[in-house]
Amino acid sequence: MSGRSAAARVDEADYIVVGAGSAGAALAARLTEDPDVTVLLLEAGAPDTALELHVPAAFSKLFRGPFDWNYDTVPQPALEDRTVYWPRGKTLGGSSSLNAMMWVRGFAADYDEWADAAGPAWSWEALVPYFRRVERTEDPADPTQGAAGAQPIEHQRDPRPQTAAFLDAAREAGHRVTAANLPAGQGFSRTMVSQHRGSRSSTADAYLRPANGRPNLRVVTGALVRRVTFEAGPDDPAVPRATGVYLEIDGITRHARARREVILCGGAVNTPQLLLLSGIGPAEHLGERGIRIVAHSPEVGEGLRDHLVAGLAPAARGGTLYAAEKPAELANYLLRRRGMLTSNVAEAYGFVRTAVADRIGMAADLPDIEIIFASAPYVGEGLVPLPAEGLTVGAILLRPRSRGTIRLASTDPRDKPLIDPGYLSDADGIDAETLRAGLAACEELIDTDAMRTVTTGGWIQPAGGEHMTPVERAELAMRRYSHTLYHPVGTARMGTDSSSVVDPALRVRGVSGLRVADASVMPNLIRGHTNAPAIVIGEVAADLLRGRSSSR
Structure with missing residues (x-):
């Protein structure tokens, strides 16, 4: 259009x-x-x-480009005073034309909290008809999922074999593997994507x-x-x-x-x-x-508020998205809408509840960490080429206590605003404690027999991680390498x-x-x-x- x-x-x-x-x-x-x-x-x-707006695995190629507002935060004291890159879609479809196409609705309880703040019209029960109106889900797994809506939500066409190994690792570590987008009881799942027949489907x-x-x-x-x-x-x-x-x-x-x-x-x-x-x-x-x-x-x-993600990137044996830009993969995509370029990169995810959630009295049966998996080493905030065959297992802080601000840098609307998400700035340190617990869950998954079938024992991020303790790897991942999951x-x-x-x-x-x-x-x-x-x-x-x- x-x-x-x-x-x-x-x-x-x-x-x-x-x-x-x-x-x-x-x-x-x-x-x-x-x-x-x-x-x-x-x-x-x-x-x-532009073609790259429609090729799923190419989304990071859009970063810092003409379809991106190209924002950066102010320096974040808790993240080694780094600025964090914030991509935002600047084209028809907005960020739905720039994102990783993960369709993850959240839990019914989240929307009931909306109702607590803004009235019953925003409760899960009231919003289910809207989700059903939006969604055209391939093989709906739950009555709340729409099958005839405007937005295609489909299975991945060609997920990498490492994604199956990751889900096996989740089972081995004692996690439930479930269908995606259940309103409660959601475990680990292969990602449903906002795609149609292997191409991005934006709004x-x-x-x-x-x-x-x-x-x-x-x-x-x-x-x-x-x-x-x-x-x-x-x-x-x-x-x-x-x-x-x-x-x-x-x-x-x-x-x-x-x-x-x-x-x-x-x-x-x-x-x-x-x-x-x-x-x-x-x-x-x-x-x-x-x-x-x-x-x-x-x-x-x-x-x-925003989701902060801290990722660990173990080296992999081969067959990852590192090879996605080979001519054969491009031909497979252009001719058949198949192959690595149909990947949304983050092909699986799962929810865990850490001991921190119990200690602070978070509502029962709700997670405080999302684990995200990519069959690629997602490093450098997605702004650098993939360095080698590798994977990413990351922890996402789901319910940050930290708060930030948007402020004007000037009265010129062309000037970028001042973005301060205040990552890990909560006074009691619960955010950092929770993210450390999430990274420990990532380490547990990486250290399973299932994951050892696809990893080498080496590390891409943090570099030299094989010579560090899990605690040392977690601290580097959180302070030096964490970034936004693009959900402000x-x-x-x-x-x-x-x-x-x-x-x-x-x-x-x-x-x-x-x-x-x-x-x-x-x-x-x-x-x-x-x-x-x-x-x-x-x-x-x-x-x-x-x-x-x-x-x-």
Whole structure:
């Protein structure tokens, strides 16, 4: 699908949706099912026409490229003062066009926590119909999984043999191997992927392409939104109403008007940045930047949470994705959509509960660590070529206590915001303790008979790891090599309380005519991956705007 660019007529629509990513694409497509509703969908990036956007194993080739916002955090004191690279999708489909395609919904209990914060409409029971509406799952394993939705969720076409060895290792270590995406009791699984017949299926593929011919949907790419515009509210002049946005196309600034509402779908980084640029946020921070205050909202840009992953990379005997770029593999992919290039790299995962969870009183039967497996040594934050035949077994901190912020570096929307996730900064050190326990679980898996059939005993990361103790390897993995798992949330959280940025209907508090629908509204970080619930949020937002429920 090619987005309409600078030549497109940009003036007004019923709804303006800012950001064509996981939530925004779903929202725009659903709203325009009503032929009497017009939608202007604005995307800062280019159309998603490049081949590498659609070849699954090529996702890391997109990093630092033209389809990436190319963010970095501020230095992280707990990670040896390193900055951490944060890729974010800048194209149609957003980060669903850039991610590793893992479809991991999380646990029912995670969404019931959403309901505790934002009301019963966000409970697992209330959201199941939306998950079913989203998903077109190959061989559903549970009644909550959809089989006829918009988004293909399929088995991997050609998983590596090392992935089977890893799942055997999980059994050997006493873990349960289960089907993927169970609402409770989830163990270790082969990853289900957002692919169709061996190619990536982003929300541009699943939602925008089927809607492409609708005359009531205008998709404009290369459109950088500078700020939301407001005027005095018609019912209460003290409550400003969003009237549209200023956007920049090819260096020219113009105004687009929303007859009904503006919906921000820029994600956990770009949405708070745009709210702040528009005068909605902490008054002190806005004043420091000389921005006129439209609504004092202290939590905009606060509450940032992200999944931190620390990986161990043992050397492997051969047959890993190290060989994925050979000419024969490229031919196999282009001709048959088979072979190594169909891999999403992270081909298996599993959930474990450490002793730390018991000690701190985490709810029973819920994990605090996800173990991720890749048939490749995923080193250098994915920014360097694979160095050798190797594997990755990593620990993901599922429920970080640490909190971070998004702040403006300047009032220029082209300047990258200041991203501080505050990794491992919790005062009591529980995050680091939990991640160490997770890395111990990784070591246990690597040290099984099943894994020894595919490993050599050497180490790629940490280098020289065979001469270290497991404790030494874990500390290096956590402090020197850990990185984001690309799941930032919570920077414009929803809630029933007056201090939340948006209410349970996703309306921005303190103004009217403005909503947020993306991962920034998530009130807590799920024990899973965030693409699936972000799409669900887009679906819920469409029903909220249409005044409909999930039963349809």
